[in-house]
Amino acid sequence: xxxxxxxxxxxxxxxxxxxxxxxxxxxxxxxxFVKAIEAGRSLNAFVTETPEKAFAMADASDARIAKGDVxxxxxxxxxxxxxxxxxxxxxxxxxxxxxxxxxPYESTVTQNLWDAGAVLLGKTNMDEFAMGSSNETxxxxxxxxxxxxxxxxxxxVPGGSSGGSATSVAANMCLAATGTDTGGSIRQPAxxxxxxxxxxxxxxxxxxxxxxxxxxxxxxxPMTRTVRDAAILLKQMASVDALDSTSVDVPVPDxxxxxxxxxxxxxxxxxxxxxxxxxxxxxxxxxxxGAEWLKAQGAEIVEVSLPHTKYALPAYYxxxxxxxxxxxxxxxxxxxxxxxxxxxxxxxxxEKSRAEGFGAEVRRRILIGTYVLSAGYYDAYYTRAQxxxxxxxxxxxxxxxxxxxxxxxxxxxxxxxxxxxxxxxVAMYLNDVFTVTVNLAGLPGIAVPAGLTPDGLPxxxxxxxxxxxxxxxxxxxxxxxxxxxxxxxxxxxxxV
Amino acid sequence: xxxDKDTVRRIAxxxxxxxxxxxxxxxVNELNQMLAWVAQLEEVDIAGVEPMTSVIAQKLxxxxxxxxxxxxxxxxxxxxxxxxxxxxVVPKVVE
Numbered sequence: 001x002x003x004x005x006x007x008x009x010x011x012x013x014x015x016x017x018x019x020x021x022x023x024x025x026x027x028x029x030x031x032x033f034v035k036a037i038e039a040g041r042s043l044n045a046f047v048t049e050t051p052e053k054a055f056a057m058a059d060a061s062d063a064r065i066a067k068g069d070v071x072x073x074x075x076x077x078x079x080x081x082x083x084x085x086x087x088x089x090x091x092x093x094x095x096x097x098x099x100x101x102x103x104p105y106e107s108t109v110t111q112n113l114w115d116a117g118a119v120l121l122g123k124t125n126m127d128e129f130a131m132g133s134s135n136e137t138x139x140x141x142x143x144x145x146x147x148x149x150x151x152x153x154x155x156x157v158p159g160g161s162s163g164g165s166a167t168s169v170a171a172n173m174c175l176a177a178t179g180t181d182t183g184g185s186i187r188q189p190a191x192x193x194x195x196x197x198x199x200x201x202x203x204x205x206x207x208x209x210x211x212x213x214x215x216x217x218x219x220x221x222p223m224t225r226t227v228r229d230a231a232i233l234l235k236q237m238a239s240v241d242a243l244d245s246t247s248v249d250v251p252v253p254d255x256x257x258x259x260x261x262x263x264x265x266x267x268x269x270x271x272x273x274x275x276x277x278x279x280x281x282x283x284x285x286x287x288x289x290g291a292e293w294l295k296a297q298g299a300e301i302v303e304v305s306l307p308h309t310k311y312a313l314p315a316y317y318x319x320x321x322x323x324x325x326x327x328x329x330x331x332x333x334x335x336x337x338x339x340x341x342x343x344x345x346x347x348x349x350x351e352k353s354r355a356e357g358f359g360a361e362v363r364r365r366i367l368i369g370t371y372v373l374s375a376g377y378y379d380a381y382y383t384r385a386q387x388x389x390x391x392x393x394x395x396x397x398x399x400x401x402x403x404x405x406x407x408x409x410x411x412x413x414x415x416x417x418x419x420x421x422x423x424x425x426v427a428m429y430l431n432d433v434f435t436v437t438v439n440l441a442g443l444p445g446i447a448v449p450a451g452l453t454p455d456g457l458p459x460x461x462x463x464x465x466x467x468x469x470x471x472x473x474x475x476x477x478x479x480x481x482x483x484x485x486x487x488x489x490x491x492x493x494x495x496v
Numbered sequence: 497x498x499x500d501k502d503t504v505r506r507i508a509x510x511x512x513x514x515x516x517x518x519x520x521x522x523x524v525n526e527l528n529q530m531l532a533w534v535a536q537l538e539e540v541d542i543a544g545v546e547p548m549t550s551v552i553a554q555k556l557x558x559x560x561x562x563x564x565x566x567x568x569x570x571x572x573x574x575x576x577x578x579x580x581x582x583x584x585v586v587p588k589v590v591e
Binding site for chain 1: 497499503504507508509510511512513514515523526527529530533534536537538540542545546547548549551552554556557559568571572573574575576577578584586587588589
């Protein structure tokens with residue numbers, strides 16, 4: 001094993017092996033990341049840093065390692081999206097309404113990680129309630145991508161909603177991070193920051209203790225520097241959970257063992273409807289290159305059709321706001337969260353607390369959701385959207401009769417400058433055009449870094465798999481990673 | 497379908513979301529822009545299609561009907577913006 005000279009450049013796999021072999025202590029590793037996070041504060045990737053907790057967890061891990069009692073993620077420092085409730089550590093969901101919320105309980109996914117020995121570095125910034133594709137809707141201000149275009153000092157977005165997690169992975173401020181993905185919020189930021197992001201099958205990871213956005217779409221997943229790291233982290237995040245009745249009781253395979261099995265003999269589908277007008281030519285070129293890479297490694301490429309693709313995004317923008325308007329009804333200024341001052345009665349307390357506590361994008365989605373669920377409109381909007389969702393899922397089932405996984409672009413373009421798309425909500429929503437179908441159908445998908453634009457900004461490719469077949473998704477993702485040999489890193493302009 | 501100012505005021509009331517009068521008109525425009533965009537769903541033939549009720553087919557799990565957590569009023573009210581003696585404090589509701 002040849003290790004990078006700087007511990008912050010380790011992959012999760014590198015670090016795991018080095019810590020277990022006592023080549024580096026968890027305290028030393030944790031200290032390196034705590035420093036990197038301090039030096040990277042101008043990127044605004046973290047809402048809350050937890051260095052004291054991190055060192056206490058690291059010391060506990062070092063004590064276990066000394067005794068030879070090593071768990072799968074022993075002593076490995078991670079960043080956690082601020083949507084996962086962490087007991088005793090402020091959890092904000094990127095919102096003013098939760099800006100002082102300290103959960104008295106731990107989310108199942110993060111509990112699984114601590115039980116496996118991982119170390120908490122802090123909570124990462126995100127779009128408010130995970131509603132956004134650029135991390136610009138956060139109450140705690142936008143995250144700045146570590147990537148810049150060649151010859152430019154302009155600040156770019158890191159994608160969203162898991163923009164803080166993507167940035168902290170890309171800028172070496174953690175070994176790996178957790179994200180959540182409702183319409184693309186893991187895969188889209190991963191793609192535009194040159195990192196790996198995996199959205200598992202709906203039900204693979206428990207949603208308990210994750211602040212709810214759209215319950216039939218939300219799913220937690222890993223954000224990492226390599227496909228192998230995603231396999232390692234997913235294995236520990238996934239579990240069936242009595243506290244989430246939609247978590248599924250199926251065995252969690254050894255994904256890491258599957259990663260390097262290659263794609264020989266796999267049939268990879270190319271859905272023709274994913275060619276969109278107006279996308280930059282490098283997106284299509286990269287997609288073709290991806291197909292050639294897989295073919296060269298022994299996969300068979302087949303053209304497939306997903307005829308309802310163009311309806312996925314509008315259907316999503318009915319279903320997701322409808323569920324959000326219902327989920328976010330709990331913020332009432334009484335039990336937790338922001339409370340308005342100087343109100344006359346309880347109705348005004350609710351109305352003012354919510355108006356002051358939610359940002360513009362969240363308010364807009366609550367109103368859309370309330371409208372499409374209101375008497376007289378429910379069937380025209382919500383029921384119709386759920387029927388179209390059935391058709392989208394059926395498209396995938398028919399495509400998977402002819403192939404084992406699908407290859408698509410991850411995003412319709414690279415990251416854009418901060419502020420470039422905030423004026424037009426629908427233009428912003430189009431960032432998720434290639435990712436949202438997967439959430440509507442509950443399937444697993446991975447974004448893998450595959451190339452750079454002429455301006456030097458990262459682009460990713462996406463592999464979509466059958467339900468609960470993350471192993472094949474990871475195998476094909478690894479094949480892309482290997483062929484692309486994406487070694488570019490952002491030039492370190494911050495913190496100097 | 498499109499919304500007008502009265503509809504926006506009505507749904508804001510239903511959502512318990514105060515909206516300032518000068519924000520009503522811009523919100524009408526924003527919502528109508530979204531509704532115009534989702535209107536393309538009307539061209540899809542949905543005859544005989546069942547609405548999705550479960551994204552991954554599974555039986556609803558049942559558990560024994562017994563108390564498994566709770567009984568800690570202090571933890572429950574710890575995040576309340578206003579609480580007294582483990583009770584939530586709200587403006588007077590009943591005259």
